[in-house]
Amino acid sequence: MTLAALLLLTAFQQAVQDDQCIKCHVDQGAEVKETMHQKAGVGCVSCHGTDEIVNEKHRRTAAFRPARAPQIASLCGSCHKGVLDAFQPSDHFAAAARDDGNAKHRSTCSACHEFHTTVKPDRIAILNRCLECHEKTSHEYKEGAEGFDSMEGFERTLNHLEKEMRRLDRRAGIRTSDLASSVEDGRGARTQLQITQHGLHWKRIKAEAAASADRATAAYNLLAERERRFGHRYFGLGIFLGLLGAAAALVARRARSLRKETAA
């Protein structure tokens, strides 16, 4: 109860403060509206600073949190802990931490993520961002693109498996219960890869994506094999109908001879 009340209160204060910001920053207000961040109670002050915001014309802008590259990562990481853990050992993090004013070294979260709109960045957009610093022929770019490719391949396979499970779950005669864990494992692997990709260890990512894709394919093939095998029931039906036909023929013969007896 206390926790719920506290959360409600925080969300309420947040909304009040956000309203004050949005009065002037109309565009940003529109960007954050209904986003995941807003719904989770992450308002303007969560990232841009707190104390100095509430004065009338907020002249002391220097007191706002500077949106410098190293701070951004730790700020995001205060909630997205797993991602920060994966990101910290990477070259991108190290470059951003130098904070030397070089535009190429602003390779922090905001380089790929729109944190006002929280729209999930699509991979093509990210690869285009890579090209702002890396050559298309560079090792880094090629590795990243290949890593994305293998992750995408795995996700496609997992989607197929999920769709097939949904279809066959409703069907009789085809066992699916033992493969529910395969789907769950696949989902877990997908989430894990989406986190570990921030560490830029593309070789490991490619290997893990390929292994996960293989496991999903194996489960998919097993389902297909079970469906094919269930088709064999028609042989059983054929044999049964054949037996019924033979019985009918016997009865017809018996009835004929009975009729002859009765007539005689």
Place this chain on the structure above:
Amino acid sequence: MSWIEDRTGLRSLIGAIRERLSRPLPSNSGGAVLGSMALFFILIQVLTGALLAIYYVPSWGEAHSSVALISKDVTFGWLVRSVHAWSAHLLVAIVLLHLVRVFARGSYAKPREVTWLTGVALLGLLMGSAFTGQMLPMDDEAVKGAEVAAAYAGEAGMADLVRGGPHVGPPMLTRMFAAHVIWAPIGIVLLAVAHLALVGRHRLHGAENTQGSSPELLRRLTFALLGSAALLAILAFVRPMGLGPPPGASGASVKPMWMFLPVYQAAKWVSGPATLLLLIGPPALLVAVPFLPRRLAVAAGALMLTAAIVFGIWGAAS
């Protein structure tokens, strides 16, 4: 063999059955096999139902997964469940045809009024079994159907009786289960025995004075039963019964089983006590048939049959 015969009289029993089977049939007895087919499907229901009861768990939380286990994991579970479900459809369809034929030929008249009444009661119990059985898998459709049925019963002030509480919940499943596996089967078996005994007592309509044995009966009966078995097997193998998602998973609207479509459609136009009339009216009319003048009975029966067909098709298309 004589040891068994001395103690059980099995051979004389078989002899009596053979004698009964070799009794003459009226020349137009083609449709009289409908009753035998119904009996065949009842036996199939008892057998497959007993097998399903081995794995079925009548609990609100576990029913769905136990039916999934039967349909997907248990060896030939899908076949037993499919045969049970399809046989239920065929059983009610055959009994309705049987009813229409007996009605059309006026076979319910003196001295067969009680035979007719036991038949009407059997139809009611069989449709009740179909309804209660449909809820047991506890998939989304079954629970939504139960809610609709409870709402109809509510119009007649019987909602609590059907649900066993203020909402569709665990007590309703327990009620449906008890009705499906205890109350209805006991009633069906007792009534079927009485129905058959009465048919034996009064003979088939039109066969009272026929002499001689009838190889025709053997032929027709066997063909009808083999045909029923073939039809059942084809339906169960080609269209095995699947299982919908657990309750609350989809927003699809539900329609009742085909046999309830006429009432479902007609109930859209009435509310309150009139619903009660809709639920009680048709069975009451069937009960009254043998005691009405033939002309009145024919007129009422024809009207009811037409209404059932029209409302049934309308309900299916709506």
